[in-house]
Amino acid sequence: MSPNRLEFVTTGATEFVDITPRIRDEVRRTGLRNGRVHLQSLHTTLGLAVNENEPLLLRDFEGLLERLAPAGAGYEHDDFTRRFDIALDEPVNGHAHCRQLLLSAFATLMVEDGHLVLGRWQSVFAVELDGPRHRELAIQLEGEFARRGRDAAEALVEVELTRQLMVDPEPIASPMRRLLEAGGKRLRPRLVQLTSAIGPRDDPLRAAELAAAVELLHNATLVHDDYVDESTHRRGSPTVAAAEGPERAIAVGDYYFAKATRLIAQIGNPGVTSAVAEALEAICASQIDDVALRGTYPGDRDSYMRVIRGKTASLFSAACASGALLSEANADVVGALRRYGELVGTAFQMADDVIDFSPSSGKTVGLDIKQRVLSLPLIYAAEDRVVGPEVRRLLAGSLGDAEVGRVTDLVTSTDALPRVREEARSLVEAAVRELDAVELDGLRPALAGVARSAVDRSS
Numbered sequence: 001m002s003p004n005r006l007e008f009v010t011t012g013a014t015e016f017v018d019i020t021p022r023i024r025d026e027v028r029r030t031g032l033r034n035g036r037v038h039l040q041s042l043h044t045t046l047g048l049a050v051n052e053n054e055p056l057l058l059r060d061f062e063g064l065l066e067r068l069a070p071a072g073a074g075y076e077h078d079d080f081t082r083r084f085d086i087a088l089d090e091p092v093n094g095h096a097h098c099r100q101l102l103l104s105a106f107a108t109l110m111v112e113d114g115h116l117v118l119g120r121w122q123s124v125f126a127v128e129l130d131g132p133r134h135r136e137l138a139i140q141l142e143g144e145f146a147r148r149g150r151d152a153a154e155a156l157v158e159v160e161l162t163r164q165l166m167v168d169p170e171p172i173a174s175p176m177r178r179l180l181e182a183g184g185k186r187l188r189p190r191l192v193q194l195t196s197a198i199g200p201r202d203d204p205l206r207a208a209e210l211a212a213a214v215e216l217l218h219n220a221t222l223v224h225d226d227y228v229d230e231s232t233h234r235r236g237s238p239t240v241a242a243a244e245g246p247e248r249a250i251a252v253g254d255y256y257f258a259k260a261t262r263l264i265a266q267i268g269n270p271g272v273t274s275a276v277a278e279a280l281e282a283i284c285a286s287q288i289d290d291v292a293l294r295g296t297y298p299g300d301r302d303s304y305m306r307v308i309r310g311k312t313a314s315l316f317s318a319a320c321a322s323g324a325l326l327s328e329a330n331a332d333v334v335g336a337l338r339r340y341g342e343l344v345g346t347a348f349q350m351a352d353d354v355i356d357f358s359p360s361s362g363k364t365v366g367l368d369i370k371q372r373v374l375s376l377p378l379i380y381a382a383e384d385r386v387v388g389p390e391v392r393r394l395l396a397g398s399l400g401d402a403e404v405g406r407v408t409d410l411v412t413s414t415d416a417l418p419r420v421r422e423e424a425r426s427l428v429e430a431a432v433r434e435l436d437a438v439e440l441d442g443l444r445p446a447l448a449g450v451a452r453s454a455v456d457r458s459s
Contacts, residue, residue: 004139006039010131013096014062017126018053019137023109024116026139033442035143037109037116042138045096045130047103053123065129069098096130103127111143114445144442153193154186156208157215164212164263168255175240175252179219182235187348188315189215190450192323195337198441199327206267210326213263214276214319220256221283221311223249228291229371264322271325275338279318286310290374297395298378307374308349309342316345336438340447343431348454350424353377354417357408366404369395376423378407380416387414424455 006022023037041048051057075094080086107124110117118124126137161180165173189211196207225231226239227249233239241249257280264276290307293299320341324334353375356368368375372395382391387410394403394410411417428451435444 006137006139007135008126009134010128012131013129014065014099015128015131016049016053016058016061017128018123019126020116020118020123023124023139026141027111027114027116030141031145032111032141033114033144035111035141035145037111038138038140038142039107039109039124040138041105041126042136043133044105045093045100045128046133046135046137047100047105047127047129048107048137049103049125049127050107050109050118050122051125052121053125054121065099065102068102069095071095093130099129111141113442153204153208154190156204157186157189157193157211160208160212161215164216164259168259171248172252172255175223175244175248176216176219176256178237178243179222179234179240180215182237184215184219184235186215187450187454188218188319191316191319191341191344191447192326194443194446194450195320195323195329196327198324198333198337198443199329201326201328203326206326207323209263210267210272210322211319213260214315214322216256216263217260217276217280218315220253220260221315223253223256224287227253228287229373231367231371267326269326271334272322275318275322275325279314282310282314286314293374294372297372297374298382298391299374301376301379304374304376304379305346308346312349313342313345316348317341333438333440336434340431340434340451343427343434344451344454347424347427347431347451350376350420350427351455354420354424357412357417366408369404369407370399372399376420377411377416380419381407381411381414384414384416421455428452428455 004026006019006026008017008019008022010017023039027037039048051061073095075092075098076082077094077097078092080088080090109124126135128135165177165180168176192211192214193204193207196202196204196210222234223240226234227241227246230241231239232242239249240252261273261277261280265273267273286307286309289303290311293303293307296303317338318341320337321334324337329337353368354377356375357365357377369378378391378395382388382395384391391407391410394407397403399407431451432448435447440447
């Protein structure tokens with residue numbers, strides 16, 4: 001049960017105060033997934049009603065109240081000489097008290113899947129009958145709540161990451177600490193924590209340990225990727241290879257690959273260990289494919305999809321499956337989440353490709369082109385009948401700033417970017433549909449939100 005008060009100020013009588021947004025805010029704030037919202041007026045001249053928020057209808061209702069309980073009629077309630085402890089100059093409001101009898105002082109609303117249940121045209125009103133006044137409504141929410149707030153869950157992961165780096169040798173920990181502190185979206189640990197709340201065994205501390213290990217594993221892949229791609233910066237800071245040399249970069253990446261797998265093994269769930277180990281195998285195999293395909297740059301769509309399913313989507317898929325396995329979810333749920341994660345990871349990488357062509361992204365425009373990183377917009381532009389020949393000719397030569405700039409202009413002149421955006425969004429909707437057939441303990445909206453945020457970055 002979550003009790004609270006809704007406070008507001010009215011400006012006159014009769015006033016219809018739409019409190020629907022305030023109630024929805026309370027549902028979101030408390031994390032109520034499925035249950036009821038109970039409202040009670042704390043004033044005898046303030047009623048509650050559910051109806052259409054339409055001015056003509058509300059004026060009709062106001063007129064009805066005036067006809068049934070006219071303001072100018074005589075009310076015994078207003079005869080202060082017959083009542084005790086009432087000042088003789090107190091404003092009369094017998095009509096307001098009588099009007100409140102035509103309304104209700106209580107309302108109960110339902111919440112399903114995190115959403116307030118109302119009809120298409122319905123709103124919830126506090127009906128002021130004697131304003132202007134300062135008013136309060138008691139509000140209580142009961143039912144099934146999200147088991148922990150997002151901020152608290154994220155804080156647990158950050159604490160665990162800090163704890164793990166504190167016990168590592170400083171020459172190894174320092175580069176990884178800089179990379180982690182530079183930011184990152186933390187999507188993979190977020191997916192671990194969400195899916196770890198789905199099954200019957202929900203343990204936030206174990207989930208944070210797994211989420212932190214997955215994030216360390218992800219960042220270890222970035223350290224190696226930056227070395228292979230000869231990248232100088234990531235997240236606005238020098239890469240490990242650029243700052244400390246390739247030997248240190250290889251050592252740091254290897255160390256955290258090993259550490260992350262050890263931490264996952266120590267959790268003691270064989271299914272979790274296998275899910276992450278399979279992803280690590282896929283990451284390494286696709287890295288070899290990625291390097292090999294750069295000889296045929298920009299490549300083709302089938303080769304691109306094979307690489308990103310291994311390099312990116314596999315860890316998204318493992319994050320979702322391992323969280324569900326940690327919570328001892330059933331096999332159907334694990335399978336659906338595994339497929340959801342692969343689709344989201346694929347869409348995420350497509351959206352990231354689009355960002356490389358956006359001047360407002362904060363990334364150096366065309367950096368992926370200069371480093372000959374596989375990119376779906378570039379593949380589509382190279383296949384374009386009008387600009388494709390020039391794109392392929394430029395990519396076959398040395399890529400200085402002028403050539404990269406020209407290729408970027410050619411890509412943006414085609415339908416490649418909107419085409420990739422649409423593909424990414426279609427994959428996200430397919431991922432969300434994977435969730436429809438299984439019971440997710442009320443967490444479907446959160447998972448759908450994470451999926452859609454993965455591609456909205458490129459809009």
